[in-house]
Amino acid sequence: MKPKQSIAGMISRREILKLSPLILLSGCDITPGEKTEPLLRTVQQFNDWVQSKVFDPDKLAPEYTDADVTPEEGFRVNGKDAGEPDIDVVNWSLTIEGLVSKPGTYTLGQIAHLPKRTMNTRHCCVEGWSMIPQWAGTPLREFLRFVGADPRAKYIEVRCADDYFTSYDMPSALHPQTLLCYEAYGKPLSISHGAPARIVMPVKLGYKSAKWVHTIILTNEKPGGYWEDQGYDWFAGL
Ligand SMILES: Nc1nc2c(c(=O)[nH]1)N[C@H]1C(S)=C(S)[C@@H](COP(=O)(O)O)O[C@H]1N2
Numbered sequence: 001m002k003p004k005q006s007i008a009g010m011i012s013r014r015e016i017l018k019l020s021p022l023i024l025l026s027g028c029d030i031t032p033g034e035k036t037e038p039l040l041r042t043v044q045q046f047n048d049w050v051q052s053k054v055f056d057p058d059k060l061a062p063e064y065t066d067a068d069v070t071p072e073e074g075f076r077v078n079g080k081d082a083g084e085p086d087i088d089v090v091n092w093s094l095t096i097e098g099l100v101s102k103p104g105t106y107t108l109g110q111i112a113h114l115p116k117r118t119m120n121t122r123h124c125c126v127e128g129w130s131m132i133p134q135w136a137g138t139p140l141r142e143f144l145r146f147v148g149a150d151p152r153a154k155y156i157e158v159r160c161a162d163d164y165f166t167s168y169d170m171p172s173a174l175h176p177q178t179l180l181c182y183e184a185y186g187k188p189l190s191i192s193h194g195a196p197a198r199i200v201m202p203v204k205l206g207y208k209s210a211k212w213v214h215t216i217i218l219t220n221e222k223p224g225g226y227w228e229d230q231g232y233d234w235f236a237g238l
């Protein structure tokens with residue numbers, strides 16, 4: 001990915017990220033333990049804060065032509081578990097809770113009636129590989145408007161059928177390319193890729209694109225995530 005300019009426009013974002021806890025730990029020769037936990041948290045919070053300042057809500061991730069799309073055989077599956085959770089695609093519904101005026105459950109039919117966006121964007125896994133699938137779904141912001149989400153809520157948490165979870169800052173959730181995705185390659189999402197609906201967020205690392213989403217919660221208290229709680233970057237912007 002192309003390095004973004006920092007606030008000052010003088011040092012690249014990568015350099016800011018060099019302030020990551022591991023480097024700091026080795027540099028200061030502190031062994032991880034109970035005492036370093038608050039330090040790690042402080043550095044992570046600083047890192048999230050910097051990234052949220054650098055984030056431009058109007059800047060789109062690159063979109064590619066159909067000729068650039070990764071052939072379907074190359075549409076890789078990845079996840080914390082080897083298999084897939086049991087999903088009842090037919091009776092599935094999405095629950096929305098927290099700071100919304102119309103909390104409750106919503107069917108895939110209702111979601112599919114909202115405006116649809118198709119996009120060829122790159123999915124970047126933190127493990128060092130990427131691909132360009134063709135995604136389609138409703139922009140998450142359309143769904144959030146539909147359910148009367150409070151735009152002043154600071155965070156959004158998503159929970160998944162495999163007990164995975166992650167969370168986002170509101171500006172990233174409202175980004176035009178953040179999808180509540182239910183199709184890939186012009187077909188309903190397969191179970192292995194997160195059917196019936198997942199998040200796709202090309203402005204963030206792949207672990208933010210949660211599969212098998214069943215609940216969305218709007219909150220002002222910063223939630224964590226499956227990988228984030230193990231020390232992975234919370235903001236995870238590209
Ligand atoms: N529910 C759930 N979502 C998840 C994961 C997971 O383990 N569980 N793994 C993440 C990671 S690390 C990646 S790279 C992508 C992989 O999506 P794909 O299988 O469609 O390629 O899903 C993300 N979303």
Ligand SMILES: [Mo]
Nearest residue numbers: 125126206207
């Ligand atoms: Mo990933």
